[in-house]
Amino acid sequence: MNELHGESTAPTQNVPESPRPPPSWAAVGIFLLLVVAGFAYARVFLLPVVLAFLVTLVFTPVRRFLERLGVPPVVSSILIVGSLVALLVAAVYALSGPVQTWIDDAPRIGRELEERLRGVIGSAREMMEAGAEVDELATGPDDVPEVVVRENSLLGVVASLAPAILAQGLVTVVLLLLLLASGDMFYAKIVHVMPTFHDKRQAMRIAYDIEAQLSHYLFAITLVNAGLGLCIGLAMWLIGVPNPLLFGVAGFALNYVPYVGAAVGVTVATVVGLVTFDDLWYGLLPGATYLTINILEANVATPYFVGRRLEMNTVVVFIAIAFWAWLWSVMGMLVAVPLLVTIRAFSEHIPQLYPLAEFLAARHATPPDP
Numbered sequence: 001m002n003e004l005h006g007e008s009t010a011p012t013q014n015v016p017e018s019p020r021p022p023p024s025w026a027a028v029g030i031f032l033l034l035v036v037a038g039f040a041y042a043r044v045f046l047l048p049v050v051l052a053f054l055v056t057l058v059f060t061p062v063r064r065f066l067e068r069l070g071v072p073p074v075v076s077s078i079l080i081v082g083s084l085v086a087l088l089v090a091a092v093y094a095l096s097g098p099v100q101t102w103i104d105d106a107p108r109i110g111r112e113l114e115e116r117l118r119g120v121i122g123s124a125r126e127m128m129e130a131g132a133e134v135d136e137l138a139t140g141p142d143d144v145p146e147v148v149v150r151e152n153s154l155l156g157v158v159a160s161l162a163p164a165i166l167a168q169g170l171v172t173v174v175l176l177l178l179l180l181a182s183g184d185m186f187y188a189k190i191v192h193v194m195p196t197f198h199d200k201r202q203a204m205r206i207a208y209d210i211e212a213q214l215s216h217y218l219f220a221i222t223l224v225n226a227g228l229g230l231c232i233g234l235a236m237w238l239i240g241v242p243n244p245l246l247f248g249v250a251g252f253a254l255n256y257v258p259y260v261g262a263a264v265g266v267t268v269a270t271v272v273g274l275v276t277f278d279d280l281w282y283g284l285l286p287g288a289t290y291l292t293i294n295i296l297e298a299n300v301a302t303p304y305f306v307g308r309r310l311e312m313n314t315v316v317v318f319i320a321i322a323f324w325a326w327l328w329s330v331m332g333m334l335v336a337v338p339l340l341v342t343i344r345a346f347s348e349h350i351p352q353l354y355p356l357a358e359f360l361a362a363r364h365a366t367p368p369d370p
Contacts, residue, residue, distance in 0.1 A: 036327070043328050048168045051331070052175035054338050055084075057214045063180050077180030081173060095249055202349065210345040213310060217341050220305040225255045228297045232265075235289045241272060251290070255297070257333045258317055260325070262294040311362035312340055 039046060059080050066076040187207055194200040233248025241247065247269065254261030270287030277283040303311065320340055324332030340360060347357035 040327055044164070044168070047328055047331055047335075048172040049175060050335055050339075052172045052179060054214065054335060054342075055172075055176050056179040057211050057342075058218045059180065059215075060211055061215050063183075067183070073183040074181045077177050080180060081177045085173060091249065095246060206346060206349045209349065210342055213345045214338060214341055217306060217310050218338065220310075221256065221302075224297060224301050224305050225252045227301065228252065228255055228293065231293050232290060235293060236269070236286060239273075239286055239289065241269070241276060241286050247290075251293075255294075256337075257321060258337065260321060260333060262291075262298075265294070266291045310341065312337070312344070313360055313362055316340065316360055 062080060063073060063076045066079070067073060071079075187204065190203045190207065191200045194203050229248040229250075229252030232251035233244045236244035236247045247265075250268070251265055254265050266287050269290040270284060273286035274280070274283040277285075317337060317340065320336045321333050324336040324339075326332075328335070344357050344360040347353035347360070
């Protein structure tokens with residue numbers, strides 16, 4: 001019948017679809033630039049959110065342990081967040097006295113340091129004056145630029161930043177409390193939206209692995225930093241440096257930022273030693289001691305407690321710290337390494353992203369499961 005109407009009885013063949021063209025490098029570059037610009041523009045909002053999620057991943061195993069003991073998630077979240085806030089308030093109160101003393105003594109310390117390094121500063125000043133004379137001869141005496149110097153006191157800067165810091169801290173605490181009190185709600189929703197059983201299992205495996213790696217990393221780093229701060233405080237007390245407790249707490253806090261924190265601590269210890277002690281070589285002893293303790297920590301304590309599996313590519317870590325410091329200032333430096341650990345743990349489970357995990361790791365990364 002079909003032949004009478006001129007229709008062909010040959011079976012229709014499926015035409016293969018043309019492969020999807022790869023994305024343009026220009027489009028990828030523009031997308032990455034927009035993402036970076038978005039992170040920079042929304043940092044006031046994103047910073048407390050990212051910090052709350054990272055802290056939640058760290059303390060979720062503690063919340064689960066308390067839940068197995070019969071403590072409801074709401075109560076355990078209040079206990080965890082209340083303990084963290086209490087420790088932070090106690091640390092700020094204990095250090096407020098030494099910090100205020102250092103702020104009051106800052107002009108005197110600057111004068112004493114200038115007197116101690118008068119020879120070097122005098123030579124540099126002579127070179128600057130000679131350069132200024134050359135510029136004056138080249139431009140003429142009538143071409144004198146007007147220079148306006150504005151001095152902002154440290155207390156004024158702190159007072160201007162205090163409202164924003166308190167607001168971000170409040171958002172972080174409230175969001176952390178809500179995330180911990182929600183229990184495993186987000187994990188349950190991830191399982192619910194995944195289409196297949198394999199995807200559900202893979203999603204839970206990724207979530208628990210990120211949680212385990214980040215918890216282990218931050219717990220081990222906190223333990224190492226506590227020992228480092230104790231050693232630095234005792235060493236400064238034995239040498240005779242004033243306010244050794246402040247040095248110990250500073251060593252503990254600064255070591256959360258690799259490389260940069262140690263450099264800042266060594267510089268401060270050297271300056272305080274030069275101002276405190278009359279002998280030049282003995283004045284360099286606090287900085288040398290601080291540096292020696294940090295070298296031992298980086299090469300002995302951290303590899304032992306953190307573990308070889310969580311060691312990161314040092315070049316990538318340094319670039320990440322510099323990038324997040326440029327993007328989010330000091331808090332960006334604090335979240336740079338935890339974000340790298342999270343990205344690496346996620347990439348280890350995705351075959352397409354395994355090269356990224358291999359690049360972030362100091363050694364060979366764990367191959368993804370089939």
